[in-house]
Amino acid sequence: MRCRECGYRSVRWLGRCPGCGEWHTFEEETEVKAARRETLAGDPPRPLTEVVGAEETRITSGIGEMDRVLGGGFVPGSVVLLGGDPGVGKSTLLLQAAVRVAGIVGRVLYVSGEESAPQVRLRAERLRAVHSGLYLAPETDIERVEKHISELRPVVVIVDSIQTVSLDGLAAVPGSLGQVRECTVRLTRLAKSTGIPVLLVGHVTKEGVLAGPRTMEHMVDTVLYLEGDRHHTYRVLRGVKNRFGSTNEIGVFEMDSAGLREVENPSRLFLSSGAAPVSGSVVVSCVEGTRPLLVEIQALVSAAGYGTPRRMTAGVDYNRVILMAAVLEKRVGLMLSSQDIYVNAVGGVKISEPAADLGIALALVSSFWDRPVPAGTVVIGEVGLTGELRPVPQLGNRLREAAKLGFDSAVFPAASGGSNEPGGESLRLFAAGSVSEALDLVLTK
Template identity: 50%
Template sequence: MAKNILSYTCTACGAVHRKWNGKCDACGEWNTLIEEAPLSAGPKGKTLGSTKGRVIGLTTLADEEAPPPRTCSGLAEFDRVLGGGLVPGSAILVGGDPGIGKSTLLLQAVARFAQTGLKCLYISGEEASSQVRMRAQRLGLADAPVRLGAETNLRDILTTMETESPDLVIIDSIQTMWADNVESAPGSVSQVRAACHELVSFAKKRACSVILVGHVTKEGQIAGPRVVEHMVDTVLYFEGERGHQFRILRAVKNRFGPAAEIGVFEMTGGGLAEVTNPSALFLSERGQAAPGSAVFAGIEGTRPVLTEIQALVAPSTLASPRRTVVGLDSGRISTIIAVLESRCGIPFTGLDVFLNVAGGMKVTEPAADLAAAAALLSAREDTALPADMVIFGEISLSAALRPVGQAENRLKEAAKLGFSQAIAPSGTKTEGGDGIALRKLPDLVTFVGDMFGAG
């Protein structure tokens, strides 16, 4: 009889090892390897044999194919992140912090899809059916033709899906599902991988769209093996700060549309409301010009979004001054401070630095470098920037300003909101217009000298 070969899987990155180690060689995490028996093990060295399979059909790159049909839910922000609507047979993974509103968002979306004529199932493994119904009543969705079930047994769920033949199934959440042919606890790497594989396979065979809800780790990544993200077609993250009413649905992978697209929602007493003009909402609470405030003209996916970057610089009583950054990459902010000190001669020694993106927005593109530097300098010099000015540009280690893409779209969005001045790198391939006076600067030293009379 063939001997089953044990393997050890890292719970942090999903890498598989033949023997146990205290440290994962793939990601460097300690004490993350767990023992797993393979799903199926045959005799060592066994091949496929001499039986031939069928010849698969091949095409050329010149062959044309119609784009996949899509179904729109009516939630424009949700449809935007999906790439224009729901594609039949697609598998979507949605992650987010506990309590951020994932179940609320998907309940609203599945109700809209059901009202368009799709046959929809909502399978909850974390809540009872009565709890989901109470949420639906609070959101005013009790009349939506959605079939509801509460189950965690994967075999029963697949049997129900095969019997009902739905167009869309919501699984909340993938970590609660368990397959009876896998000898491990629900939520383990083996169970999550097996459940995701079976559900995605069903979606592809039956042209049934499946949306999976996934838990996230303390680092904000979807829990479980990264292979789960590779199996699905689309990976969405639902982001936001609990102290803010804004929520961002961000696509980090999408086989049927642009990645990095965002949808903006506002949490209200009646559920999640769409925000059609996020720039106006993020800047709505911005008052008079104040030191430490700079408006950044950014691009999120295919849409321009204007956000306010706020900075505070204060004397520190600590041997190592604090550097607190919210909504931006702390590593890039440390680099910007180093460039200001080394290239521009502006010291931040003995000063606490606090930086924040207003509204709970997370900005990841390097184009925010110049706006962050402007906010830091404005706070340090106690000098307010013009209230009608937007700033964008990437800062290199030599203090040179590097141009960024889609400058024209950034300026058009700024003009739409009433801004009349803009600062950008000298290599920007646009001359402004639409009522905006564009000033192009070659490096950070020139920016400091022009705006603050130093450098």
């Protein structure tokens, strides 16, 4: 039963509605069940050795950084879910990709559930993303979206966003768990049966995770996050799930008045422009997928004025900073328990690789002693609980990136054998077995 005045639902008839207080407003409501789902294939089971593999032909997005994260482009029949904070540039990135695919491959269908057609046209003109092969459908009904796809037969479909699309026969509001799950299932089945890649935009919660049921992320083939800080112009496209490629790659963009622009050399973006070295500043070499990045880490250590000392981080793992402070206090003898500690990664980039441990530790010591790290020095290494330096992968790539950007010396774990690594010929290499040895090499020479 449903109240015709306020929509209040009840499993039995009521004389007076608890929602609006009106009398005799309940009417019988017939629930329309969704159609029975069909299986993707009806072939009987057979040995995997008899299955003929499909030739991998990808559709380029026309954006090199996006193709890098996807593993080379869109796989036919794949479903890609793109999430990110409001205003970070999700719709901008997809509209730029849509117009490039339309110009290179063929027709693209852009389903807009949040903006009207004139609004999308205005944004497309600002981004210089107007093309006759880009078809726009301001639509929120999933059945009409399926009809548009079957009639147009585009090479790529973009749905912005999945939370705005709904199925009329489902008794739930758009954006609810049931609606999001059902619409994702239908679009996934459509992609697999037609071979058309489908890109879905997903809203995120205030914690930064994709809104809706977690099963949505399991159903799609690729999950991407567009990350960025509102106070910086850079954006990082990161893959957290990819059935057709690596999840370690990142794409770096810079936002300007004409949209998102690819950054060819991300390392320069994350390094400060200060000429004179200052205490608490250390450059580390991180690797995201196959791409080495040089990032500046800044630390500030000062005596706690009152109460419990504060620890704050931005761009680096809070737990790793606390761990480095504990190792320095135990193995080196620095009394950091009574100090306020602030650590920041320049440019707003987020570092999660353990190879930045030594850089964090040296930045803390440099600030505590008020002694700068020599200019042109890059630091690499993972720190263990006993203070030892553990080897890091892809040391040669890290050294080559440092040499390309003009650094002249590098400190790395002795266990990595960096003296034999190609790429470090133009650098002065200093191998250290522990944090104490690294301090002697960097801050006391």
